[in-house]
Amino acid sequence: MNSIEIQIKGIVQGVGFRPFVYNLAIINKLYGWVNNDDQGVNIALEGDKVSVDIFIKTLKKTPPPLSKIDSIIIKEKIFENFSSFDIKKSLNTSSKSTIISPDMAICKDCIEDINDDENFRFSYALTNCTNCGPRYSIIKTVPYDRVNTSMSEFIMCEKCEQEYKNPLNRRYHAQPVSCEDCGPKIALYDNKNIELSSNLKAIIDIAKKIKEGEIVAIKGLGGFHLVCDATNNKSVDNLRKRKNRPTKPFAVMFKNIDEIKKYANISKKEEEIINSKEKPITLVDLDLNQKESKLSKYLAPNINRLGCFLAYTPLHHILFKYLDVPIIATSANLAGEPILRFKDEIINKLGNVVDFILDFNRNIINACDDSVVQVANNDILILRNARGYAPSSFKLDKTIKRKNSKKILALGANQKSTIALAFEDNLILSPYIGDLASISSLEYFTRTIETFKRFYDFTPDILVCDKHPNYESTKWAKTQNIKLIQIQHHYAHVLSCMSEYNLNKDVLAFCFDGTGYGDDGNIWGGEVFIANNKEYKRVNHIKYFKLLGGEKSIKEPKRVALSLLFEVFSLEEVLSLDNSCVKAFSTIEVKLMHAVWQKSLNTPLTSSVGRLFDAIASFASLTQTQTYEGETGLQIEMAYNKNIKEFYSFDINDNQIDLKKAIKEIIKDKNKEQICSKFINMLVEIIISLSKKYDNLPIILTGGVFQNKTLLELISKRLENMNKEYYYSKKIPLNDSGISIGQIYSQI
Numbered sequence: 001m002n003s004i005e006i007q008i009k010g011i012v013q014g015v016g017f018r019p020f021v022y023n024l025a026i027i028n029k030l031y032g033w034v035n036n037d038d039q040g041v042n043i044a045l046e047g048d049k050v051s052v053d054i055f056i057k058t059l060k061k062t063p064p065p066l067s068k069i070d071s072i073i074i075k076e077k078i079f080e081n082f083s084s085f086d087i088k089k090s091l092n093t094s095s096k097s098t099i100i101s102p103d104m105a106i107c108k109d110c111i112e113d114i115n116d117d118e119n120f121r122f123s124y125a126l127t128n129c130t131n132c133g134p135r136y137s138i139i140k141t142v143p144y145d146r147v148n149t150s151m152s153e154f155i156m157c158e159k160c161e162q163e164y165k166n167p168l169n170r171r172y173h174a175q176p177v178s179c180e181d182c183g184p185k186i187a188l189y190d191n192k193n194i195e196l197s198s199n200l201k202a203i204i205d206i207a208k209k210i211k212e213g214e215i216v217a218i219k220g221l222g223g224f225h226l227v228c229d230a231t232n233n234k235s236v237d238n239l240r241k242r243k244n245r246p247t248k249p250f251a252v253m254f255k256n257i258d259e260i261k262k263y264a265n266i267s268k269k270e271e272e273i274i275n276s277k278e279k280p281i282t283l284v285d286l287d288l289n290q291k292e293s294k295l296s297k298y299l300a301p302n303i304n305r306l307g308c309f310l311a312y313t314p315l316h317h318i319l320f321k322y323l324d325v326p327i328i329a330t331s332a333n334l335a336g337e338p339i340l341r342f343k344d345e346i347i348n349k350l351g352n353v354v355d356f357i358l359d360f361n362r363n364i365i366n367a368c369d370d371s372v373v374q375v376a377n378n379d380i381l382i383l384r385n386a387r388g389y390a391p392s393s394f395k396l397d398k399t400i401k402r403k404n405s406k407k408i409l410a411l412g413a414n415q416k417s418t419i420a421l422a423f424e425d426n427l428i429l430s431p432y433i434g435d436l437a438s439i440s441s442l443e444y445f446t447r448t449i450e451t452f453k454r455f456y457d458f459t460p461d462i463l464v465c466d467k468h469p470n471y472e473s474t475k476w477a478k479t480q481n482i483k484l485i486q487i488q489h490h491y492a493h494v495l496s497c498m499s500e501y502n503l504n505k506d507v508l509a510f511c512f513d514g515t516g517y518g519d520d521g522n523i524w525g526g527e528v529f530i531a532n533n534k535e536y537k538r539v540n541h542i543k544y545f546k547l548l549g550g551e552k553s554i555k556e557p558k559r560v561a562l563s564l565l566f567e568v569f570s571l572e573e574v575l576s577l578d579n580s581c582v583k584a585f586s587t588i589e590v591k592l593m594h595a596v597w598q599k600s601l602n603t604p605l606t607s608s609v610g611r612l613f614d615a616i617a618s619f620a621s622l623t624q625t626q627t628y629e630g631e632t633g634l635q636i637e638m639a640y641n642k643n644i645k646e647f648y649s650f651d652i653n654d655n656q657i658d659l660k661k662a663i664k665e666i667i668k669d670k671n672k673e674q675i676c677s678k679f680i681n682m683l684v685e686i687i688i689s690l691s692k693k694y695d696n697l698p699i700i701l702t703g704g705v706f707q708n709k710t711l712l713e714l715i716s717k718r719l720e721n722m723n724k725e726y727y728y729s730k731k732i733p734l735n736d737s738g739i740s741i742g743q744i745y746s747q748i
Contacts, residue, residue: 002045002052003079006059009040010070011099011393014144016130017041018087019172020064028055031082037091038142040098046082065131065277066104070395070426087167090143098142099393099428100135100455103221103368105279105312107132109170114314120159121179123200125186125315126360130174132277136391136431137222137368138176141454146175150363157182176362184362186315189343191351203315206358207322214355215239217332217346221313222368222387222431223339224332224346226354231325236296239328242353244335248628249300251281251307251370253329255320260308263287263295269375278388279312280371295326302623303634307372312387315360331369336437338444341367366451367444368431376709377716382733383707385418390431391452392731394499396422396748408747409449409460411473412740413489415629416733417445420740421452421460422748427499428452429732429741436472446476464743466492468517487743489516490527491536493702496742497729498533506532507727508539508694510687513703514554514610514629523547525608525705526657528690530697533745540690543656546603547611548593557614557632558584558624559593564615566597568663579667580621609683609705612659616679620672630707637710639676647681657686684714691724698725704735 008017013036021034021043030047045052056074063069110129113121121127128134138149146152156164160179163171171177178184180199187195188202197205209216210228213235217224226243228235230252240246254260257275264284266274274282286304287293300306309329311317331339332350340346341364346357372384385392408422417433430452433445452458465477467486477484487495490511498507509529518524519538526542546563553559561581565574571594574582582590597603610633617623617632620639626632648662662682669675691699699719706712706728719726732738 001079002047002049003077004045004052005075005077006043006045006056007040007073008043008059008069008071009098011066011068011101012036012041013098013142014101014130014135014175015066016064016170016172016174017067019130019167019169021059022085022087022167024055024058025085028052030055031085033082033086033088035088035091036098036143038098044077044080044082046079066101068099068393070099070393090145098144099426100139100142100391101144102278102390102392102431103134103137103387104132104277105310105388106314106317107277110314111317114318123318124180124183125200125203125313125318126176126178126184126362127314128174128176129170130172131170133174133176134221134362137364137366138362139455140365142456144175149175150365151176151178154178154183154362184360186358186360189357189359191347191354191356193344193347196356200318202358203318204322206356207319209356210323210327211325213238215242215353216356216358217350217354218315218319218329218358219343219360219364220315220329220370222364222366222370223341224357225329226332226350227327227329229325230296230299230328231294233296233298236298236328239353240298246627247301247631249303249305249307250328250330251309251372252295252299252326253309253311253316254326255311255323257310259326260284260310263293264306264308267375267378269378269380273373273375273380274308274310276388278371279310280373280388281307281309281384283307283372283374283383299328302631302638304638305634309370315358329370334438334440336435337440338434339367339369366431366448369434374707374709376712379730381707381709381712381730383735384416384432385429385733385737386431390429392429394427394429396425396427406461406747407458408462408464408744409458410464410740410743411466411477412743413466413492413736414468414471414473416736417441417473418737418740419445419449419452420744421456421458422744423456423458427741427744428456432737442472442476445473462747464747466517466739466743467519485747487746488519488536489513489739490518490524490703491529491531492739492742492746493734494529494531494536494700494742495533495745496732496738497700497702497727497734498531499741499745500729500732501727503698503727504533506530506697507700508691508697509536509700509702510690511703512609512683512701512705514608514705515606518607523604523606523608525606525610525703526612527607530694531700538655539694540652540655540657542607542609542612543658544605544607545611546597546600547606548597548603550602550604553611554614555627556625557618560611561615561618562590562593563597563603564659564663565667566594568660577667579619580624581615581618584618584624609703612679613705616666616675619666620675622672622676630704633705633708636676636680637708639672640680640710641673641677644674644677645681646678647685648678650682650686652686652689680708680711680714683711684718687715688718688722691719691722698727701726701728702734702738706734
């Protein structure tokens with residue numbers, strides 16, 4: 001007879017792990033017990049060797065669908081002659097390390113329950129089980145027990161309690177389990193906070209409001225959505241005006257995948273991701289050949305891509321019973337602020353935007369936005385790491401584990417903020433926080449830090465932050481009486497990618513980005529490093545150019561383009577040019593800008609490739625102003641023509657990539673497809689040219705610019721044809737949301 005104990009770490013709580021173990025033990029006629037503690041799951045097991053081996057093999061190969069096993073430690077133990085197999089109560093230990101599970105979309109079984117008129121959860125909008133529903137958004141601390149969640153105030157009825165206590169039921173210890181008799185209630189309010197209806201009637205009423213063209217707020221797993229009919233031009237236009245969101249695309253929620261296929265061309269991989277248990281917003285190409293699309297023309301102005309996702313809560317599924325149109329479902333927040341969690345916040349901050357609010361009284365403890373992904377090279381690329389994926393956990397390899405005895409907290413960047421923690425052999429990435437551009441955002445940032453400290457009884461020994469002195473995360477770090485280390489922004493981007501692949505060697509890293517504080521005080525963003533996880537050397541960069549008006553140039557691409565013209569031509573030559581950039585200014589404005597440029601007044605130097613995209617959009621007459629980050633990149637991508645193989649000229653001298661020849665060539669081209677295609681092709685050639693110079697080094701592609709799917713796929717294909725080893729982040733965002741992971745990796 002075998003007698004063993006098993007300790008399992010990872011995402012193993014709130015995912016049906018104990019009933020899975022219980023049933024597996026019963027099937028194999030094994031005896032002992034299983035319990036949770038704040039480090040993971042523990043099992044004591046006795047039985048014949050063959051049955052024990054089958055148990056362990058099954059445990060490793062087919063664990064519960066929402067679980068993620070990071071480690072399994074098996075030890076022999078003294079034989080205790082157990083006569084049954086039991087599930088024991090959770091224990092608290094002195095060290096918390098169990099990993100928090102992300103929120104998950106409703107499973108097929110629960111969808112069947114809410115559609116079955118003989119089931120007591122028929123049309124109950126907060127139905128869930130161990131395989132789906134809220135986790136991170138409702139938990140206060142670990143272990144993941146009901147008393148530690150926002151469900152603690154709801155006393156289970158007899159039916160729910162029977163399921164909750166039955167190890168053979170998929171709702172065994174599903175902490176949010178409830179029904180209409182004992183659980184949270186749905187209610188519909190107007191924007192004056194007057195309750196109008198409740199439960200199923202509230203959902204039917206809100207569906208009617210949406211069909212009538214109203215703009216409403218609906219509570220989701222991690223916050224509220226702003227919702228309206230995605231086929232109603234007037235409603236969508238009204239939402240844009242009320243939200244002051246002129247052109248930034250809206251995400252659209254569909255009833256099922258067939259509805260998405262009516263409007264978009266999706267690959268098998270995209271379909272797989274859209275249908276996955278995470279149900280992220282997935283960027284797909286619209287079907288431009290469809291002449292009679294019902295979708296509003298205001299959903300994604302000037303681009304051919306749309307963020308699509310499926311109904312992922314029981315409330316959404318019930319709503320679509322009474323709606324026959326897709327809906328906009330965009331985060332309910334003020335510009336630059338985090339997603340809102342409470343009805344009263346909606347009324348106070350967005351009362352002039354929404355007409356009605358659909359709420360329920362299960363509190364959201366931890367806000368969590370929708371994840372955003374795209375498919376590149378037939379693989380997932382996470383752009384916003386949130387619901388379904390985050391908190392994300394990674395295991396450090398054993399060599400790193402031995403070096404890392406300190407508890408490290410990394411604070412990320414200022415845009416697309418995240419935090420990251422390292423303790424023992426764990427590396428944890430928080431969900432997307434957002435831009436730290438407001439008091440509300442900064443409060444959310446500090447609240448998230450406190451949340452993760454509470455989860456893991458975590459007190460950092462070391463803080464790591466960006467070098468930018470004006471980043472709010474940097475300012476906050478300097479107020480703490482903790483050892484502080486500052487890491488250069490683009491080096492952190494490189495390290496972020498290295499961490500995903502556990503790289504511990506020299507690499508040639510291309511960090512093409514929008515902004516970042518450089519070691520010389522200039523704005524970097526077109527960098528080429530030779531780097532490892534301890535040091536970096538800047539071996540090339542885009543030759544500096546001036547940003548006319550500083551940050552104002554980010555919103556006005558024409559300023560960037562004009563500055564590049566001043567680098568190449570005299571004032572008289574610029575004024576004589578027949579170019580859309582020059583035409584966007586009056587003669588007096590051009591002369592004034594030239595004087596400012598000559599005297600270097602509020603014209604910081606930059607090497608940013610992100611700003612080059614802005615300039616190209618201006619030269620190509622795509623836009624002279626932009627209203628959201630990345631707008632120019634999306635428009636350039638839309639104008640790209642794969643049949644155009646030419647590229648603009650460039651020089652590489654004294655470790656600088658000089659684009660003066662390219663600027664001279666660009667102004668001769670009048671066709672936007674020519675300009676955009678040859679520009680992207682040029683970036684590919686720059687990377688290929690430099691990679692040949694350092695032929696012995698593997699390549700890293702990182703920074704927000706490589707979110708450009710066209711650029712990423714083009715350079716990937718070229719590198720593959722060269723049999724070149726290369727990497728880019730997939731599970732960790734390429735953009736600034738990955739910075740905190742890179743900051744951590746610099747210290748371990």
